[in-house]
Amino acid sequence: MKPLNRKNVQAKMRPERIIQFGEGGFLRAFVDWIIFNMNEKANFNSNVVVVQPIEKGLIDVLNEQDGLYHLNLQGISEGKPVDSIQLIDVISRGINPYQHFDDYLKLAENPDMRFIISNTTEAGIAFDPECKLDDAPAKSYPGKLTQLLYHRFKFFKGAPDKGFIIFPCELIFLNGKELNKCIHQYIECWNLGADFKKWFETACGVYCTLVDRIVPGYPKDTIDQILANIQLEDKLVDKAEIFHLWVIEAPESVAKEFPAREAGLHVLFVPDETPYHKRKVVMLNGPHTVLSPVGYLSGLNTVRECCEDPIIGQYVHKVQFEELANTLDLPKQEIEQFGKDVLDRFRNPFVKHFVTSIMLNSFPKFKTRDLPGLKTYLERKGELPKGLVLGLAGICTYYKGGKRGEDEIVVNDDPKIMKLLKDLWATGCTKKVAEGVLADEFIWDEDLNKIPGLTDMLDGFLKSIQEKGMLETVKSIL
Numbered sequence: 001m002k003p004l005n006r007k008n009v010q011a012k013m014r015p016e017r018i019i020q021f022g023e024g025g026f027l028r029a030f031v032d033w034i035i036f037n038m039n040e041k042a043n044f045n046s047n048v049v050v051v052q053p054i055e056k057g058l059i060d061v062l063n064e065q066d067g068l069y070h071l072n073l074q075g076i077s078e079g080k081p082v083d084s085i086q087l088i089d090v091i092s093r094g095i096n097p098y099q100h101f102d103d104y105l106k107l108a109e110n111p112d113m114r115f116i117i118s119n120t121t122e123a124g125i126a127f128d129p130e131c132k133l134d135d136a137p138a139k140s141y142p143g144k145l146t147q148l149l150y151h152r153f154k155f156f157k158g159a160p161d162k163g164f165i166i167f168p169c170e171l172i173f174l175n176g177k178e179l180n181k182c183i184h185q186y187i188e189c190w191n192l193g194a195d196f197k198k199w200f201e202t203a204c205g206v207y208c209t210l211v212d213r214i215v216p217g218y219p220k221d222t223i224d225q226i227l228a229n230i231q232l233e234d235k236l237v238d239k240a241e242i243f244h245l246w247v248i249e250a251p252e253s254v255a256k257e258f259p260a261r262e263a264g265l266h267v268l269f270v271p272d273e274t275p276y277h278k279r280k281v282v283m284l285n286g287p288h289t290v291l292s293p294v295g296y297l298s299g300l301n302t303v304r305e306c307c308e309d310p311i312i313g314q315y316v317h318k319v320q321f322e323e324l325a326n327t328l329d330l331p332k333q334e335i336e337q338f339g340k341d342v343l344d345r346f347r348n349p350f351v352k353h354f355v356t357s358i359m360l361n362s363f364p365k366f367k368t369r370d371l372p373g374l375k376t377y378l379e380r381k382g383e384l385p386k387g388l389v390l391g392l393a394g395i396c397t398y399y400k401g402g403k404r405g406e407d408e409i410v411v412n413d414d415p416k417i418m419k420l421l422k423d424l425w426a427t428g429c430t431k432k433v434a435e436g437v438l439a440d441e442f443i444w445d446e447d448l449n450k451i452p453g454l455t456d457m458l459d460g461f462l463k464s465i466q467e468k469g470m471l472e473t474v475k476s477i478l
Contacts, residue, residue, distance in 0.1 A: 001232060002231075003232070004232040004234045004235075005065055005068065006066040008232065011066070011087070011089035013047065013092065014046055014090075015047065016092050017112050017115060018114070019117070021053045021117070021145070022050070022051075022053055022119045022120055023050045023052055023057055023062055023094060024119065025240075026217075027169070028238050029071055029215040029239070029240035030169075030240070031117050031169065031211075032048060033071055033240075034246065034263075034265055036086075037264075037265055038259055038260060038262075038263045041264065042263040043259075044259055046115075049092055049095060050067070050093070050095070051097060052097065054120075058094075059095065059096045062094040063093060063094050067093055068234075069234055069237060069238060070088070070230055070234050071237075071238050072084070072226060072239045073086070074239070074348065074350030075243060075348050076242075076344070083350060087230075097137040097144060101136040105148065105151045108152035109151075109152070111162065113164070114164065114165060116148075116166045118141060118167075118168050118170065119169040119170055123361075123364070125141065125175060125179050125182060126142070127181075127182045127185045128140040128143060131143035131186070132190075133150070140182075143186055145179075145183065146183050146187065153200070158195060158196075159203075160199070160203045163200075163205070164204050164205075165207070165258070166179070166206040167207055167209050167248065168209060173281070174208050176208035176249065183200065183206070187200070207249055207254065208248075208273050209248045210245070210246070210276050210277045212246070212280055212284070213241060213244045214240065214241045214243070215240040215241075216239050216351055216354070217239060218236075219237060221352055240351075241345060241348050241351050245276075245280075246266070246267040247267075247270055248269050249270060249272060249273040250269050251269075254269065255269040275330065279335070281368070282373055283324060283339050285365070285369040286370050287316055287320045287346075288303070289366055289370055291303065291312070292306075292356075292359050292362075293359060293362065293391065293394030293397065293398040294306075294312065294394040295312050296355045296356065296398065297470035298470045298471045299404070299471070300355070301354055301355060302352050302353055302355065306355065307346045307347050311475060312474065316343075317343075318387045318477070318478065320343070321339055323373065323387050324370075325339060326380065327377055359398060361414070362398070362399070362413065363443050364413075366391070367444060370391065371448075373388065374388045374451075378451065383453075389454065389457050390474065392458060396458075398411065399413070400421065400425045416442055417442070417443060424436040424437065430463045434456075434458040435455055438454060438455055461473060464476065
């Protein structure tokens with residue numbers, strides 16, 4: 001079988017107009033697929049240069065394949081099953097700035113460059129005071145980006161038409177404002193001057209966005225069949241659902257430069273992305289975060305299995321429609337329809353979305369996706385939402401480690417959090433686990449033991465899971 005590269009397949013080369021921070025499955029299945037469609041259907045005529053945002057990544061593999069990979073989209077569209085495989089050819093090359101910092105800075109010297117897009121995880125948009133202007137490169141993503149922007153400013157002598165349109169895709173609320181804030185912090189910290197600050201503020205735009213597409217990534221279970229179909233050795237095959245939504249809080253002038261609508265894509269340019277963000281985080285990400293540990297500890301492995309299980313399926317419905325839906329200030333009919341659409345996506349028969357992949361960094365996810373709903377529900381109903389608290393108990397139990405049957409439980413989070421849970425569980429006391437987790441301000445930025453009844457309810461669920469198992473504990477709240 002021939003390796004996938006531009007010698008063995010026909011692929012178009014276009015002007016490099018987009019810098020993309022991140023080479024992972026989500027950006028390749030979402031943003032790069034959107035750019036591919038704009039090239040094909042709206043004459044966007046743009047290729048992407050990918051920058052590896054951390055020291056270890058997939059850039060070498062991406063370059064071996066000349067930026068090429070196949071995308072497998074699966075799902076139900078207009079009542080009919082879709083299972084397509086498409087060669088995506090929009091990535092020209094990848095750069096590891098830790099090895100080739102000069103090549104990274106030279107991207108700023110390309111007059112055609114216009115867009116910067118990123119997905120560096122929820123933790124990626126953060127100011128690190130340890131970063132220096134002469135680092136090669138700065139450790140943080142905003143630091144690297146500021147280095148690039150400053151180099152462009154100097155190279156083009158502050159030309160007002162050489163600014164960038166910047167779309168962060170990290171899953172944090174108001175991601176554009178957070179990134180903008182970090183860049184301003186570096187401008188001040190590094191003494192980059194009033195002229196550069198003015199150029200950044202007037203020539204560049206950093207826009208808040210919301211992205212939505214379930215991307216399981218590399219299709220381990222069907223890869224042999226896919227490779228047999230394409231007859232090429234592709235190490236970067238990506239897999240996603242067919243649903244996609246990108247909400248961008250930006251003016252019409254930006255929409256004209258980024259012709260997604262002309263390509264028939266579900267990309268919305270809106271004056272305020274807040275309602276879309278809250279709806280998605282509450283009704284999709286919120287249930288995802290708690291169904292994963294509850295389902296896994298009940299012996300299930302995928303999101304679809306959780307939704308179709310007679311017991312865990314009821315749990316998912318309870319969390320989504322009886323608890324989280326009651327925290328939204330949107331028309332009831334709209335909430336219910338969106339919730340039904342989300343469940344259809346969870347049940348997608350083509351996509352095996354393993355719950356263990358969702359449980360990466362579960363505590364920060366619960367903090368942003370479920371804790372606000374827990375507080376709002378308590379305020380409105382006068383009682384705690386048992387499904388959400390049980391989900392938190394599931395996370396705590398999962399972080400205990402050990403085994404589920406023959407499978408080793410592999411926990412992945414901040415080392416401080418993992419050590420905390422290890423030490424708390426070593427006490428052998430579920431009350432101490434509950435109190436210790438809720439008290440940790442490193443996780444929550446507050447002491448959650450102050451929420452009335454939360455400590456006792458969490459302790460009760462932890463004790464029940466230890467004594468009866470997760471499935472019986474779930475039954476007790478249905």
